[in-house]
Amino acid sequence: METRKRSVVKAVVWQMIGLAVMTLIGLFMTGSMRVGGVMALVNTVVGLAMYLTYERVWTRISWGRVDVIPPR
Template structure:
């Protein structure tokens, strides 16, 4: 089983990559770095929270594991 700390670190790294991507997409879509960045921050906060919950649920599921 995965530790909570590992789940959180994985989620943070994943969301930093997503933040950068969403900032760029927001900038391209709106033409504004401020609006694009704000959209990216909101998306990252929601995504981080949901990803941590998702990972913790799957950490408790034994289906598909070997050993």
Template sequence: METRRRSVVKAVIWNIMGLATMTLVGLVATGSAAVGGTLAIVNTAIGLSMYILYERVWAGVRWGRNV
């Protein structure tokens, strides 16, 4: 079983990569670094929360595990 700390660290690393990607996409789409960055931050906050929840739910699912 995965620890909560591991789930959070994985989520943070994943979201740092997503933040950088979304900032670039937002910049290209809007032409504004400020708007692109704001969109990226909002997306990352929502995505981080959902990913942690998703990982914790799956941590409790026994299906597909060799125990």
């Protein structure tokens, strides 16, 4: 099971990568760094909230999880 802190760190790092990629895509699509940056920022905020929620929901689902009992 993951701690909440680990889930948050994973989500923040993933969103930083996404922010950079979306800024470049926005720049390419609009020709404006400002518009591309705003698009990327909105996407990052929404994406971070959704990812954290998604991760926390999946930590409560036992389907497909195998618990390994350590040897004595």
